[in-house]
Amino acid sequence: MxxxxxxxxxxxxxxxxxxxxxxxxxxxxxxxxxxxxxxxxxxxxxxxxxxxxxxxxxxxxxxxxxxxxxxxxxxxxxxxxxxxxxxxxxxxxxxxxxxxxxxxxxxxxxxxxxxxxxxxxxxxxxxxxxxxxxxxxxxxxxxxxxxxxxxxxxxxxxxxxxxxxxxxxxxxxxxxxxxxxxxxxxxxxxxxxxxxxxxxxxxxxxxxxxxxxxxxxxxxxxxxxxxxxxxxxxxxxxxxxxxxxxxxxxxxxxxxxxxxxxxxxxxxxxxxxxxxxxxxxxxxxxxxxxxxxxxxxxxxxxxxxxxxxxxxxxxxxxxxxxxxxxxxxxxxxxxxxxVWPEAVAPFKVGLVTMRGDDEASVAVAEDLYRQLTAASVETLYDDRDERGGVKLGGMDLMGLPWQLVVGPRGVAAGMVELKDRRTGEKFEIPIDAAVARLS
CATH class of the missing domain: 3.30.930.10 (Bira Bifunctional Protein; Domain 2)
Structure with missing residues (x-):
C-alpha cells in the first residue's frame, strides 16, 4: 500500500x-x-x-x-x-x-x-x-x-x-x-x-x-x-x-x-x-x-x-x-x-525514501516496492513528500516489524538500510538482496 x-x-x-x-x-x-x-x-x-x-x-x-x-x-x-x-x-x-x-x-x-x-x-x-x-x-x-x-x-x-x-x-x-x-x-x-x-x-x-x-x-x-x-x-x-x-x-x-x-x-x-x-x-x-x-x-x-x-x-x-x-x-x-509481533502486524515492511526529491532514491524505492509486492511481502510504502525523520517516526509509531530505508548515500553505494523494529538493530544490505532477505 x-x-x-x-x-x-x-x-x-x-x-x-x-x-x-x-x-x-x-x-x-x-x-x-x-x-x-x-x-x-x-x-x-x-x-x-x-x-x-x-x-x-x-x-x-x-x-x-x-x-x-x-x-x-x-x-x-x-x-x-x-x-x-x-x-x-x-x-x-x-x-x-x-x-x-x-x-x-x-x-x-x-x-x-x-x-x-x-x-x-x-x-x-x-x-x-x-x-x-x-x-x-x-x-x-x-x-x-x-x-x-x-x-x-x-x-x-x-x-x-x-x-x-x-x-x-x-x-x-x-x-x-x-x-x-x-x-x-x-x-x-x-x-x-x-x-x-x-x-x-x-x-x-x-x-x-x-x-x-x-x-x-x-x-x-x-x-x-x-x-x-x-x-x-x-x-x-x-x-x-x-x-x-x-x-x-x-x-x-x-x-x-x-x-x-x-x-x-x-x-x-x-x-x-x-x-x-x-x-x-x-x-x-x-x-x-x-x-x-x-x-x-x-x-x-x-x-x-x-x-x-x-x-x-x-x-x-x-x-x-x-x-x-x-x-x-x-x-x-x-x-x-x-512493536507488532510479525504474525499480526498490519504490514511486514515499512519502505521509506529519505529524500523524495532525489530521483535515484525514488527509482530504487519504486523498484523495491514493485518487487516486494510481486513477492507477496506486505509492504507499506511511504512515498509522501515529507521529511525523512517524519517518515521514520511514523514507521516507529505504527510498529511494523521491518523498516527498509532508501537514501541517496546508500543508493550511491548500492546499499539500503534494514531496521529490525523490535531490537532496533540496523543492517546495511545490497539493494539487490533486500527482497530475498524480506521474503
Whole structure:
C-alpha cells in the first residue's frame, strides 16, 4: 500500500483523554476512531490487524475440529427467557423493541441461540460430539466504558460452544479448546497464562481465563514460572489424543496460576519462592464447562445409544478478538510506539525514501516496492513528500516489524538500510538482496 493513497490519519500529539498506552497508540497510529462512548470505527491499519488475529483464531479452531457458522447480533428476548437469563443478566444487556413491539436484545453472548439452533436440528447421539463457533460483534452496555477497545461496549469475539453426550466427553471438549487457546496465543506472539477462574453469569464449575502479562493489566496475577518455559506451539499433542489432552489439563491444573479473584495464599506458599512470579494481566480469553445449564433449561434432548432421551452437556469458549489488539500493544510497545509481533502486524515492511526529491532514491524505492509486492511481502510504502525523520517516526509509531530505508548515500553505494523494529538493530544490505532477505 502507498501511504500517499491510504487513509492512515496519524496524530502528532498524544490524545489527552486516553488513559492507557494501547488506547493512546491506537489513536495516534490511526488504527481506530471513537464514534460514541465505548464504540469505535476500525480504520484500515487497525482492521488489517483485527482480521489477522481473527484469521489465526479461526485456523486454530478449525484444526481443533470446530465448525464455523455465523449467528446474528440481534436475538429474541424469548430465547433468553427460556434459559432464565433475560431478567438476571443485568443492565449490561441492551434491550430493544422492533416496530411490532417484540422484545429483542443486542447479543452479549450466544449460549441461548446456539442451544436453540442445535435443539431444532440435532436429534441423535450420532450427531455428537460437536463444537460450533463464530466470530461476531457483541454489545455489553458498560456503565463506564474506558481504556479504548480494552473495555468498550461493542467488541468482536470468537465464541465456540461444545455439545457432548456426557460429562467425560464434555471435559474432553474443554481440554481440546484449552490446547487450541494455548496454541492460538502462542501464534499471536503473546504469552497468555491459563488461570483458574470464577464462572460469573455464564455458569458452571470449571473455568479458566487466559491472561496476557502487561504492566497496565486490570488484574493482579500470581503464577509459577514454569508457564514461561513451555512453547505450546510445539507441544506434541494431537487433538485426537485423549491421554495427551488429559495430561495437558493435569499439567495446567497442577501449575499454580491465579488472578487476585481466585488467589489462594496457602497453595501459593507451596510454590518454591524462586519460581513465584507476580504482576498484572489482561484477560483475553475465557473457557467454561457448565454441564446441562442451558440444554436442560431449553429442552435440548437427543436419543441415546439405548434409545433413551439424553440431555447433552455443554461448554463455551470465548476469545476477545478486538480486545487482543489492545492487549498485544500493552504487552509489546516502547517509547516510540507499537512493536507488532510479525504474525499480526498490519504490514511486514515499512519502505521509506529519505529524500523524495532525489530521483535515484525514488527509482530504487519504486523498484523495491514493485518487487516486494510481486513477492507477496506486505509492504507499506511511504512515498509522501515529507521529511525523512517524519517518515521514520511514523514507521516507529505504527510498529511494523521491518523498516527498509532508501537514501541517496546508500543508493550511491548500492546499499539500503534494514531496521529490525523490535531490537532496533540496523543492517546495511545490497539493494539487490533486500527482497530475498524480506521474503
Amino acid at each position: 502507498r501511504l500517499s493513497r491510504s487513509f492512515l490519519p496519524v496524530l502528532k500529539e498524544s490524545p489527552s483523554d486516553a488513559q492507557i498506552v494501547s488506547h493512546k497508540l491506537m489513536l495516534q497510529a490511526g488504527l481506530v476512531r471513537q464514534t460514541a462512548a465505548g464504540i469505535y470505527a476500525w480504520l484500515p491499519l487497525g482492521l488489517r490487524v483485527l482480521n489477522k488475529i481473527a484469521d489465526i483464531v479461526r485456523e486454530e479452531q478449525d484444526k481443533a475440529g470446530a465448525c464455523e457458522l455465523l449467528m446474528p447480533t440481534l436475538q429474541s428476548a424469548e430465547l433468553w427467557r427460556q434459559s432464565g437469563r433475560y431478567d438476571a443478566y443485568g443492565p449490561e444487556m441492551l434491550r430493544i423493541k422492533d416496530r411490532h413491539e417484540r422484545e429483542m436484545l443486542y447479543g452479549p453472548t450466544n449460549e441461548e441461540m446456539i442451544t436453540a439452533l442445535f435443539r431444532d436440528d440435532v436429534k441423535s447421539y450420532r450427531d455428537l460430539p460437536r463444537t460450533l463457533y463464530h466470530v461476531q460483534w457483541k454489545f455489553r452496555d458498560e456503565v463506564r466504558p474506558r481504556f479504548g477497545v480494552m473495555r468498550g461496549r461493542e467488541f468482536l469475539m470468537k465464541d465456540a460452544y461444545s455439545f457432548d453426550l456426557d460429562e467425560a466427553g464434555a471435559r474432553l471438549s474443554y481440554y481440546t479448546q484449552l490446547l487450541a487457546y494455548l496454541r492460538t496465543f502462542q501464534r499471536l506472539g503473546i504469552r497468555a497464562v491459563p488461570m483458574k477462574a470464577a464462572s460469573g453469569p455464564i455458569g458452571g464449575d470449571l473455568s479458566h481465563e487466559f491472561i496476557v502479562l502487561a504492566p497496565t493489566g486490570e488484574s493482579e496475577v500470581f503464577y509459577d514460572s514454569r508457564f514461561e518455559e513451555i512453547d505450546w506451539s510445539k507441544t506434541d499433542i494431537d487433538y485426537s489424543d485423549e491421554a495427551g489432552l488429559h495430561g495437558l489439563f493435569d499439567q495446567v491444573s497442577s501449575t499454580y496460576a491465579a488472578t487476585d479473584e481466585t488467589h489462594d495464599e496457602a497453595k501459593w506458599s507451596e510454590v518454591p519462592s524462586e519460581r513465584q512470579r507476580t504482576g498484572r494481566g489482561i484477560e483475553v480469553g475465557h473457557i467454561f464447562y457448565f454441564g446441562d445449564k442451558y440444554s436442560a433449561a431449553m429442552g435440548l434432548k437427543v436419543s441415546g445409544k439405548d434409545g433413551s432421551n439424553v440431555t447433552p452437556m455443554m461448554g463455551s469458549y470465548g476469545i476477545g478478538v478486538s480486545r487482543l489488539v489492545g492487549a498485544i500493544i500493552e504487552a509489546s510497545h516502547d517509547d516510540k510506539g507499537i
